[in-house]
Amino acid sequence: MSNLPDPHASLRRHVHNLCAQFPNTYWQQIDAENAYPEAFVQAMTDAGYLAALIPEAYGGGESTLTEASVILEEINHSGGNAAVCHAQMYIMGTLLRHGSPEQKAHYLPSIAAGKLRLQAFGVTEPDAGSDTTRIRTSAVRQGDHYLINGQKIWTSRVAHSDLMLLLARTTPLEQVEKRTHGLSIFLIDLRATVGNGVTIQPIPTMINHHTAQVFFDNVQVPIENRIGEEGQGFRYLLESLNAERILIAAECIGDGRWFIERAVNYANERIVFDRPIGQNQGIQFPLARAHVNLRAADLMRHQAATLFEQQQPCGAEANMAKLLAADAAWEAANVALQTFGGFGFAREYDIERKFRETRLYQVAPISTNLILSHIAQHELGLPRSY
Amino acid sequence: MKIVVLIKQTPDTAELPKVAAEEVKSGTIKATMVINPWDEFAAEEAIQLAERFNGDAIALSVGAPGAVDALKHAVAMGVGSAALVDNASLRDGDIWATAALLAAAVKAQGAVDLVLTGKQSVDDNSGTVFVGVAGKLHWPLLTNVIKVREIADGVVTVERLVEGGQETVSAPLPAVISVAKEINEPRYPSFMGIRKANKASIPTLSAGDLGVVTPANKTQWTNIRKPEVRRTQVNIIGGATVQEKAAKLVDALLAEKVI
Numbered sequence: 299m300s301n302l303p304d305p306h307a308s309l310r311r312h313v314h315n316l317c318a319q320f321p322n323t324y325w326q327q328i329d330a331e332n333a334y335p336e337a338f339v340q341a342m343t344d345a346g347y348l349a350a351l352i353p354e355a356y357g358g359g360e361s362t363l364t365e366a367s368v369i370l371e372e373i374n375h376s377g378g379n380a381a382v383c384h385a386q387m388y389i390m391g392t393l394l395r396h397g398s399p400e401q402k403a404h405y406l407p408s409i410a411a412g413k414l415r416l417q418a419f420g421v422t423e424p425d426a427g428s429d430t431t432r433i434r435t436s437a438v439r440q441g442d443h444y445l446i447n448g449q450k451i452w453t454s455r456v457a458h459s460d461l462m463l464l465l466a467r468t469t470p471l472e473q474v475e476k477r478t479h480g481l482s483i484f485l486i487d488l489r490a491t492v493g494n495g496v497t498i499q500p501i502p503t504m505i506n507h508h509t510a511q512v513f514f515d516n517v518q519v520p521i522e523n524r525i526g527e528e529g530q531g532f533r534y535l536l537e538s539l540n541a542e543r544i545l546i547a548a549e550c551i552g553d554g555r556w557f558i559e560r561a562v563n564y565a566n567e568r569i570v571f572d573r574p575i576g577q578n579q580g581i582q583f584p585l586a587r588a589h590v591n592l593r594a595a596d597l598m599r600h601q602a603a604t605l606f607e608q609q610q611p612c613g614a615e616a617n618m619a620k621l622l623a624a625d626a627a628w629e630a631a632n633v634a635l636q637t638f639g640g641f642g643f644a645r646e647y648d649i650e651r652k653f654r655e656t657r658l659y660q661v662a663p664i665s666t667n668l669i670l671s672h673i674a675q676h677e678l679g680l681p682r683s684y
Numbered sequence: 685m686k687i688v689v690l691i692k693q694t695p696d697t698a699e700l701p702k703v704a705a706e707e708v709k710s711g712t713i714k715a716t717m718v719i720n721p722w723d724e725f726a727a728e729e730a731i732q733l734a735e736r737f738n739g740d741a742i743a744l745s746v747g748a749p750g751a752v753d754a755l756k757h758a759v760a761m762g763v764g765s766a767a768l769v770d771n772a773s774l775r776d777g778d779i780w781a782t783a784a785l786l787a788a789a790v791k792a793q794g795a796v797d798l799v800l801t802g803k804q805s806v807d808d809n810s811g812t813v814f815v816g817v818a819g820k821l822h823w824p825l826l827t828n829v830i831k832v833r834e835i836a837d838g839v840v841t842v843e844r845l846v847e848g849g850q851e852t853v854s855a856p857l858p859a860v861i862s863v864a865k866e867i868n869e870p871r872y873p874s875f876m877g878i879r880k881a882n883k884a885s886i887p888t889l890s891a892g893d894l895g896v897v898t899p900a901n902k903t904q905w906t907n908i909r910k911p912e913v914r915r916t917q918v919n920i921i922g923g924a925t926v927q928e929k930a931a932k933l934v935d936a937l938l939a940e941k942v943i
Binding site: 308309311312315316341344345346347349350359360361369 | 718760876882
């Protein structure tokens, strides 16, 4: 967005060109039908974008996190919704970092080629919410397999995945020294288990998000499907979150750019009282402020990505980037809706759809309140609030 | 088999209407510059022919340093390598001088079998540079090609569009081919292709490097202007009945001498 030379201009243009195949009318129809944008996801898969972060040795693009974030940003900047497929990019990170050589060799090439979709991660539960250590889904070791029982909620894209990762308790909470211990991550093959112990129950929502409850009833998972060491799942989960935060911050930046560009065009074209409405400071100032805040959020997003790529601690920056970008996108959404007036509520203008979609990032994948708690405690040294 | 595809960098079609005559005169176009859309068809065909006949595809362009981006687009699509010919010695994009540089660049690639290019550029729209290239090389020229049927025994056989139909013709190799959009559906570059293109080293050659002197211009631009914008006016024809509306419409058309 800045006037500095953009090293990713070419990548942006290519993603933009591909997304242009899926205009706003496509997303309107998908939204109206609550359908999964299969053609779009397939096109992104075929072009290798969703395998960007997988190493070349496994058939992926071996991109930097910044490049991956540019891809997602441009999807949302085009008017699309990267949330339908973004997790295919980053959920495999846990497998890549902590999987055995056999697991990686078995799964990653097929994920990179788009033959397998791994874009669901079951973490949240109805009675645990953000208090992840209190999850109740259990995995009990029985010889060469684990027996899994429990329930997950808000597991997005699970109905459109072949594989999912699952966080489950392998040691009961009351038996562990620290509450973050005793959790483990498993790779669940949904092709074999849905209908055989795994039940997916879609949750209708205010946006077309394909999220669901997932029930596990005596599901047998081979021991070789455990990712990494038993009991270390919480640490593995935390390690995966920084990348997710930064990528989603980039999506928010894409949303914000879309809202502001749309609103500016409309403000320049819409004539009321014989002049463009954009001539009124009541319209100009909110748009200018939204633009300023978006630019600032983008700087934090890039700083967080740079730290991540340099393998430096980046938890604070990743969370701040997500908070700032989500806020900036939401501000831009509100400004755009106000600029469009009544037309903003008409579906054919897309503002209301994107408005609903970008509201999600105030809540998911992490609530902005939890980010503030984290910053207060870990960055400012204030007492733990939860 | 060695296949050369000629690429031009042109303004993004969506931004063409915004390009001012002054920008064209000064050579400083502010619009986003991209690969000429017609040349994408040629690049796609070059890639497919290279795969089909186990050959090499090479992209060449005459342009300013920024034209490397158009060549990188072709490399991202799957063209094996590319080279840019610096246009510093060119004035006003003269067609004949451009063709002379391109022909020299083709010769510099060694034993080339085919030269492919789009039917025209979206900015100058002359559709004649490839004619000059074929003339300079003294190679046969096949235009408006919609299918390369066969390449065998030193002969290329193609289907080409002609007025009111199409014809099948053959020409000895080496040859120059301009392609029409019906020939294929250009692929979107893959992410892996984009990364490969970004890492690719694309040499820049001068007329001197090619051992030629850029010919003097045969044409000169004495004036450049944009056509007048046509103003349109919308009149809604009212009336109580369809018959009345139709009658009023006919009267209006007669008054404007449309019918």
